[in-house]
Amino acid sequence: MERAILELLERRAPTATICPSDAARAVYEGDGDGWRALMEPARRAARRLVAAGQVEITQGGRRVDPAKARGPIRIRRIR
Structure with missing residues (x-):
């Protein structure tokens, strides 16, 4: 799943x-x-990638703490 996100x-x-x-x-x-x-599983994979420093999780265009994110999230590369 992590590979799919990164690709x-x-x-x-x-x-x-x-x-x-x-x-x-x-x-x-x-x-x-x-x-x-x-x-x-996709959300968990995104959280693992955040922990590895490879992506960020956002809500409303702002980076959020994956442990506290509730509701729809987006995934982006680290800026």
């Missing part, structure tokens, strides 16, 4: 963000909306 960010503009659902969809191999079951 998606690499293909976008340096300031672009992605949603965890983008990563979940990228790794899901089935049809339909089964990717939804991968949303929490």
Whole structure:
């Protein structure tokens, strides 16, 4: 999942963000909306990447503490 997040960010503009659902969809191999079951694993992968200093998690365009983030989040490269 971490690889999917980093690859998606690499293909976008340096300031672009992605949603965890983008990563979940990228790794899901089935049809339909089964990717939804991968949303929490995608969020956990994003938190691991934050801990590794590779990405930031944002809400409303502002960096947030991943442990305190509630609701929709976005993932972006470190600026």
